[in-house]
Amino acid sequence: MALFDVDPHLWTYGKRSWEVLYNSMLAALQTFLGSKGGHASLGAGISTVENEVIDARDGGSSLLAKNQAQDSRMDVSLNPDGTPKVPITVAGEKFKDSGHTPTYISASSFKVAGDLASVYSKNRKLLIQLTGGTVVSTIASSSYSSPDTAIVLKESNIDSTISAISYSIIDAESAPDIPEINELFNLIFTLADYTANATSIALGFIKGWFDSFVVANEQGADEANSTGAVHDSTNKLYKGADPGTGLNSDKDYTAESNYLQQEWTNANQSTSQATVATGTTVTISSGVWPINCSKARVSFDSGSTWFNIDTRDSDTQLTLSTVATNGTYDFIIRMSQFDSGSVQLNLTGGVGYGSDVTSGESITTNATVSSGPIGKAIDDDTGTSIDFGTTDTYPRHYKVQFSLAKTITKLVINVNGSEGRAKVVSFNLKGSNDDSSWSSAIYSTTGKNFTLTNGSSDTFTFTNTTSYLYYRIEWTASSHGSSLPTTYEIEMMEDGEGVPVSERISVCDIEASKTDTTPWSDINFASVAETLDSQVAYYWLSFDSVSSFGDGTEIKIFNTTGAVWRKIARNNSGTWEYNNDATNTAVETWVASAVNDMLHAVSQAVSSQTSNRMTGTNLAAITDTQWEETGGWSTSTNSIIRGLTLYSDNSSQNPSVSQYRINYDSERGAMDLRSKSYDPGFVPVSAYLWAKVQHSDSDGPGNFYVSRNGGTDWLAATLSQEGPTIAGDIRVMVVSDGSIDLSLESSGQDLRCRYVTVQGKDQSILSWGIRGKEL
Numbered sequence: 001m002a003l004f005d006v007d008p009h010l011w012t013y014g015k016r017s018w019e020v021l022y023n024s025m026l027a028a029l030q031t032f033l034g035s036k037g038g039h040a041s042l043g044a045g046i047s048t049v050e051n052e053v054i055d056a057r058d059g060g061s062s063l064l065a066k067n068q069a070q071d072s073r074m075d076v077s078l079n080p081d082g083t084p085k086v087p088i089t090v091a092g093e094k095f096k097d098s099g100h101t102p103t104y105i106s107a108s109s110f111k112v113a114g115d116l117a118s119v120y121s122k123n124r125k126l127l128i129q130l131t132g133g134t135v136v137s138t139i140a141s142s143s144y145s146s147p148d149t150a151i152v153l154k155e156s157n158i159d160s161t162i163s164a165i166s167y168s169i170i171d172a173e174s175a176p177d178i179p180e181i182n183e184l185f186n187l188i189f190t191l192a193d194y195t196a197n198a199t200s201i202a203l204g205f206i207k208g209w210f211d212s213f214v215v216a217n218e219q220g221a222d223e224a225n226s227t228g229a230v231h232d233s234t235n236k237l238y239k240g241a242d243p244g245t246g247l248n249s250d251k252d253y254t255a256e257s258n259y260l261q262q263e264w265t266n267a268n269q270s271t272s273q274a275t276v277a278t279g280t281t282v283t284i285s286s287g288v289w290p291i292n293c294s295k296a297r298v299s300f301d302s303g304s305t306w307f308n309i310d311t312r313d314s315d316t317q318l319t320l321s322t323v324a325t326n327g328t329y330d331f332i333i334r335m336s337q338f339d340s341g342s343v344q345l346n347l348t349g350g351v352g353y354g355s356d357v358t359s360g361e362s363i364t365t366n367a368t369v370s371s372g373p374i375g376k377a378i379d380d381d382t383g384t385s386i387d388f389g390t391t392d393t394y395p396r397h398y399k400v401q402f403s404l405a406k407t408i409t410k411l412v413i414n415v416n417g418s419e420g421r422a423k424v425v426s427f428n429l430k431g432s433n434d435d436s437s438w439s440s441a442i443y444s445t446t447g448k449n450f451t452l453t454n455g456s457s458d459t460f461t462f463t464n465t466t467s468y469l470y471y472r473i474e475w476t477a478s479s480h481g482s483s484l485p486t487t488y489e490i491e492m493m494e495d496g497e498g499v500p501v502s503e504r505i506s507v508c509d510i511e512a513s514k515t516d517t518t519p520w521s522d523i524n525f526a527s528v529a530e531t532l533d534s535q536v537a538y539y540w541l542s543f544d545s546v547s548s549f550g551d552g553t554e555i556k557i558f559n560t561t562g563a564v565w566r567k568i569a570r571n572n573s574g575t576w577e578y579n580n581d582a583t584n585t586a587v588e589t590w591v592a593s594a595v596n597d598m599l600h601a602v603s604q605a606v607s608s609q610t611s612n613r614m615t616g617t618n619l620a621a622i623t624d625t626q627w628e629e630t631g632g633w634s635t636s637t638n639s640i641i642r643g644l645t646l647y648s649d650n651s652s653q654n655p656s657v658s659q660y661r662i663n664y665d666s667e668r669g670a671m672d673l674r675s676k677s678y679d680p681g682f683v684p685v686s687a688y689l690w691a692k693v694q695h696s697d698s699d700g701p702g703n704f705y706v707s708r709n710g711g712t713d714w715l716a717a718t719l720s721q722e723g724p725t726i727a728g729d730i731r732v733m734v735v736s737d738g739s740i741d742l743s744l745e746s747s748g749q750d751l752r753c754r755y756v757t758v759q760g761k762d763q764s765i766l767s768w769g770i771r772g773k774e775l
Helices: 015-035 039-057 063-077 374-378 598-608 616-620
Strands: 095-097 103-106 109-113 125-130 133-145 148-153 164-168 186-192 199-205 229-231 237-239 247-252 259-261 263-265 274-277 281-284 297-299 307-311 317-320 327-329 332-334 336-339 342-345 362-365 369-371 396-406 408-415 424-432 443-445 458-461 468-478 487-494 505-509 520-531 536-543 554-559 564-572 575-579 590-592 639-647 656-666 670-674 686-696 703-707 715-717 719-727 730-735 752-756 763-773
Touching (some): 536 616, 564 598, 575 598, 639 656
Antiparallel strands (some): 109 148, 125 164, 274 281, 281 317, 336 342, 362 396, 408 458, 536 639, 554 564, 575 590
């Protein structure tokens, strides 16, 4: 018998038919339950069901009516697609009343009683009650100092009427849900063993993180034979145990933008500006042009365009060799340049001697002047003259004093050589920088008879490579007893074909191009490729220089005579100083640099003391052991800045340097993952490094680092989880830490993460990438 055996004729319409059907089915059910011993409970069960249906109607005439009423109410708050019509209120849905009483400190800070730093964690959102209404703020930091916890906000939007605090139910620091950055970063994976074989592979748009890839070179072929870099059959990136010995780190002087060059700017002259007139004449508004700016370069647009300087006409005026746009500008002067793969002192050449530089300077004599004054000798007027008495005895002299040192290589003398007047037989030209100690004769003539007619001149040219403040023309003999010749004019000129002299000019890496030495295990030697042209270049280094060459940056050389790493310049709390100690030791005597920047301080150090100089020969002589002497390089050094200083004392000889090499060993491989430059306005507030590394349990994993500013600053990431053993003693480590705050960085930077392998051990990168975390 079937469970419900009902007469088929009862399946008709109408109330009566349904009642008969109901009774028939009930009888059949009672019979069935009776056979099972349970019909006694049927009535009670039906009664229970009936009561539950009545309760569900909740006073409605039917369940359908009840459902229609509920649906009508839902239509008020929900759209057809199920989304809410009215936004969820901030206070009602995301924040919880803290119950803490806040005390106002400033527009961006307040405090609460007790140690509550763990509650008020970084990046947590707060709903703050003020008299004028509520504001939402984000926590920048918090710290406990008994008896209160001080909270600093990222916004400055509170006032002294603060009365209550509610905090987000989501703690931003520990929230487990980290959404992916979808197609945000065009990540480039750079595989580098720190040789010339470094390879970059563009992987395109990547969602969050990726879990396998193939390394290929520029031609698309697998990089299986590249030094220390292969991938296995499962396309897992793999770093072998290549020891990386005898590798070269070269600095080739090709791209000028990679180097910092010593500059003389209008900032050194306060509000001074340069005015260009007639396209080539440049006049400074205050102060004076630097002593050796002749043959340098000048820029009026912050270094985008450079003009060669033809001559330094006077303390305040110079002439350009090419035409610039007339106007008044800020300016920069550089005395170095990059040309044909080398850095050198600037040399334009071919313009001959400059104009007379005695104009406006001071002249004196130890002879008796019968008619004058003596200043007529340099007044640029050949119609005026000076006569002397007849009682003086030789030698007698004229002495010209300059306000700035000059390198005089041409002398013009205009005297009266008429019959019956005194004729000069011989004279000497000497120089001095203290008006006390005089050089030997720069130029000397014997038997030179001035037989010129009145108002004519005689010209003398000679070689002089030293700048002097004082020049003295010593008359040593005359054809007319003790009387000096009548003098109309004396002129002195500098050689316009020369390079800057008497000043050392320095160049070094900019911070962005400094050398990362994190993977290095040893330095073997250093060398340079230089063409000195009978002149000189000096070399120096900075180990682990401070960001932007700030406080604590030290410049060093290895003084081979003293066998010691010696500081020659430093940034001391914002003041650049140079070591003026004369010994070849580590002794230090610090003096403030005349111009407060690194390159000027180094140049002054090299100029002031020979103990501060390290030539290319000295650099190459540093042994493997000496590189790691006290104060030198060590395995804890993260970077090296390489610098050099050029010097020439000759008008036609120009030193240049094309390469600065350091040879090193490396037992660690390093790999970089980096994004393109980004705009912080379109990225999450934070990003996190995610990676899985396969390694031998006995070896341990390498180290991960993250950077938000293109590698200038690195944050160590921690291994927050260890995965299970997957084969033998091979384990997987998962990095899911190393957050970086993107909101503080300017546009145009890039995200990077770096993995440095264990020395000499095999590692596999199973997955690697950057994820964002919205707060």
